[in-house]
Amino acid sequence: MKAAFIVCAAALLAACGEKPQEVKGVRTDLPPYQGTGVASFTESGWKAGDKDGWANHLKARATYGMNDHVRAPK
Amino acid sequence: MARMKFICDAERCIECNGCVTACKNEHEVPWGVNRRRVVTLNDGVPGEKSISVACMHCSDAPCMAVCPVNCFYKTDEGVVLHDKDICIGCGYCSYACPFGAPQFPSQGTFGVRGKMDKCTFCAGGPEEHGSQSEFEKYGRNRLAEGKLPACAEMCSTKALLAGDGDVITDILRGRVISRGKGAEVWGWGTAYGNQAKQGA
Numbered sequence: 001m002k003a004a005f006i007v008c009a010a011a012l013l014a015a016c017g018e019k020p021q022e023v024k025g026v027r028t029d030l031p032p033y034q035g036t037g038v039a040s041f042t043e044s045g046w047k048a049g050d051k052d053g054w055a056n057h058l059k060a061r062a063t064y065g066m067n068d069h070v071r072a073p074k
Numbered sequence: 075m076a077r078m079k080f081i082c083d084a085e086r087c088i089e090c091n092g093c094v095t096a097c098k099n100e101h102e103v104p105w106g107v108n109r110r111r112v113v114t115l116n117d118g119v120p121g122e123k124s125i126s127v128a129c130m131h132c133s134d135a136p137c138m139a140v141c142p143v144n145c146f147y148k149t150d151e152g153v154v155l156h157d158k159d160i161c162i163g164c165g166y167c168s169y170a171c172p173f174g175a176p177q178f179p180s181q182g183t184f185g186v187r188g189k190m191d192k193c194t195f196c197a198g199g200p201e202e203h204g205s206q207s208e209f210e211k212y213g214r215n216r217l218a219e220g221k222l223p224a225c226a227e228m229c230s231t232k233a234l235l236a237g238d239g240d241v242i243t244d245i246l247r248g249r250v251i252s253r254g255k256g257a258e259v260w261g262w263g264t265a266y267g268n269q270a271k272q273g274a
Binding site: 032035041043046054057059 | 149151198200202203204221222245
């Protein structure tokens with residue numbers, strides 16, 4: 001009984017913990033063409049780490065998505 | 075690749091605030107903080123003009139120049155980002171920015187200490203790409219997902235353009251040619267100079 005109470009109390013109190021907030025210095029950021037590693041949100045058509053492929057993909061996306069002059073019938 | 079830039083075509087913007095909503099939703103920006111907003115001149119008067127404004131990711135960014143703790147950095151794509159772990163929330167960047175881009179929340183996860191928040195060009199921040207900590211501090215990293223900023227991709231009239239500077243200027247140039255006018259466009263004279271009458 002006592003052991004069960006301790007286990008339950010420990011489990012409940014674990015939720016009260018704080019996330020670590022250590023001070024960090026100046027950090028560098030990875031380039032965006034390295035990808036996020038989250039496949040479900042990543043657009044297909046380029047491979048993570050392929051800088052030219054990423055740039056071409058964004059260029060095609062902007063051209064198709066934002067330039068309605070090339071999409072409208074002539 | 076050239077630098078990432080925003081352009082707002084004032085001839086198309088209809089002040090729907092779709093860009094503002096897209097930004098708020100994509101990054102779960104807290105109440106009271108507006109990374110993007112629509113500014114209308116001569117509101118209600120025939121000929122009113124609206125533009126969508128956020129951080130313009132300046133080539134020679136004044137916020138970077140005045141920051142006393144040097145928390146800003148610029149990516150290879152020309153996106154101006156900052157480190158919220160270094161920011162002290164002094165507000166100097168807010169005074170320096172000609173667009174009013176830096177925002178200072180007064181509540182929320184990072185607002186309790188008044189850390190500055192601004193448009194990231196949907197490029198996240200100095201955290202692991204796609205991580206929870208990056209999302210909580212800076213929002214989604216759409217650029218690393220192979221996408222362009224949500225505000226521009228959601229723009230219903232395609233007034234707001236975002237992406238490689240060379241690509242979006244080509245798009246705008248095509249529009250100006252198609253309209254058959256250029257120097258009359260609002261803001262054109264300010265940027266490039268002309269003899270046309272300056273309205274608004």
